[in-house]
Amino acid sequence: MIKSPVQWGMVALGVVVAAAAVYAGHSMLTVQPVPDNVHPIPILKNSRVIEAPGRRAYQYIAAPNITWDAARASAEKLSHRGQRGYLATIDSADEYRFIIDNVFPHTYSDVTYLGGRQTAPGEWRWVTGPDGAEDGGKGRLFWRGDEQGAVQGNHYANWMSSAFQHGGRWDVSKVCCVTLFSYGIPQFSTSLGNGFEEEGVAGYLVEFGGTK
Numbered sequence: 390m391i392k393s394p395v396q397w398g399m400v401a402l403g404v405v406v407a408a409a410a411v412y413a414g415h416s417m418l419t420v421q422p423v424p425d426n427v428h429p430i431p432i433l434k435n436s437r438v439i440e441a442p443g444r445r446a447y448q449y450i451a452a453p454n455i456t457w458d459a460a461r462a463s464a465e466k467l468s469h470r471g472q473r474g475y476l477a478t479i480d481s482a483d484e485y486r487f488i489i490d491n492v493f494p495h496t497y498s499d500v501t502y503l504g505g506r507q508t509a510p511g512e513w514r515w516v517t518g519p520d521g522a523e524d525g526g527k528g529r530l531f532w533r534g535d536e537q538g539a540v541q542g543n544h545y546a547n548w549m550s551s552a553f554q555h556g557g558r559w560d561v562s563k564v565c566c567v568t569l570f571s572y573g574i575p576q577f578s579t580s581l582g583n584g585f586e587e588e589g590v591a592g593y594l595v596e597f598g599g600t601k
Contacts, residue, residue, distance in 0.1 A: 433498045433591065438469050439491045441484075445598030446470070447477060447492050449501070452592045457566040457582035460502045460593035461517060469597040476504030477596035478515035478529070479577075481545050489574060492594065497571040499591035500580060505567030507579075511535060513546075513567065519599060535561050549576035569594065 436449040446469050452460060460476060467474035479485050504517030506528070514528035515521060523529045531544035535553035540546050549570060553561045563581065568590075570578035584590055 433493075433496060435592075436492055438597070441487055441491075441598075443598065444472075445596065446472070447488060447597070448474075448595045449492050449498065450592050450595055451498075452590075454584040454586055454590050455502075455593065456584040457502050457506075457580065459584075461504070464517075464593060464595045467595055467597075472597040472599070474595040474597050475518040475521075476502060477594040478504045478518055478520045479545065479547075480515070480520065480529075480531075482547075485545065485547055488594070493575065497575050499570070499589040500578070501569040501575070501591060502580070502582075502593035503567045503569060503577075504596075505531070505577075507565055510562065511538065518596060547576050549578050552576075552578045 433449060433451055435451050436447075438446050438448045440446050448467070448469070450460075450463070450467075452463070455463075464474045464476045477488070479488065504515055504521070505513055506516050508514050508516065508527060511534045512530065513532040514524075514530050516528035520529040529544065530541045532538055532546045532548075533541055535555075536548070536550070549572070554564075555561060559579065559581065561579070564579035566580045566582040568578050568580045569575040580590070581588060
């Protein structure tokens with residue numbers, strides 16, 4: 390039987406509809422790639438000020454891609470109960486645990502600046518707040534070396550295993566600043582400090598209070 394042009398048109402239309410249905414089904418079942426600009430780590434907002442023992446307090450400030458120097462200056466403009474702020478220094482396991490449990494109790498930020506710097510090759514000091522006044526104003530020396538280094542004095546450090554890299558953009562000779570960073574629970578890590586977008590700086594931790 391010879392089909393008319395109308396019948397042939399109906400057949401062609403049916404083929405197109407069927408093909409479209411197959412394509413639509415395939416699209417719904419295919420896993421689409423995640424765009425490059427989608428950030429996999431939750432973005433935190435500013436926290437409230439968290440009171441701690443010893444007339445100290447902490448606050449997380451969200452500031453994506455800020456530089457370490459700008460974070461330091463911004464922290465020093467804040468105050469709480471008459472105490473001027475500074476980039477936080479973490480001097481003991483108890484202080485570290487308090488911060489993790491109370492400032493970041495449910496969600497951990499990406500790279501968060503602290504008040505530590507590499508002031509000479511392999512010399513890591515807390516340079517902000519009361520700690521920054523030690524050793525003639527050079528700051529409290531808490532770690533010497535890289536991953537093979539050691540805590541100095543009776544101080545504290547909790548470095549993640551990848552904090553000190555050898556070669557590449559984040560070579561230990563190029564990084565300047567101490568951060569909290571997390572693939573799970575945050576630990577100490579290192580940063581270029583320049584707000585480089587690929588580094589994922591999320592903000593900084595402010596501490597208020599005097600001697601510890």
